[in-house]
Amino acid sequence: MRLLTTRPRNFSSLDQVPDSYFDNNTWRGVFLPTIAYTAGGENIDPWFIDDNSLIKILAKAWRVVYAGKPSLKHYINAVFHASKQGLNEWRGGFESAAIMMTTSIMAYNPVL
DSSP states (O other): OOOOBOOOTTOGGGGGSOGGGGBTTHIIIIIHHHHHHHHTSTTOOTTSOOHHHHHHHHHHHHHHHTTTSOOGGGTHHHHHHHHHHHHHHHHHHHHHHHHHHHHHHHHHOTTO
16 A cells, blocks of 8 residues: 655655655655754754754754655755755744734734
């Protein structure tokens, strides 16, 4: 029985990564959240992550999430660019939520 593969449609750089890396929503459901969680950790600015720090985060997350699969070195360029895009989308979600909350508060309280 083949597991469900959900390859992200908007990450064209991931075309060189085998489908098995996207089984059971591993990319979006486990790998990207692991990177986002780590990027928001201690001593790292989640709004600007320098490339060297991101590569270290990617390497550690890859070893944990994709244990037993080929090394990240085979896909580093694709994963690096797709991860940066994923982090930008993650941050964009926070920005949208903040704007919605501020608008809601101002609409609810006309004194402001």
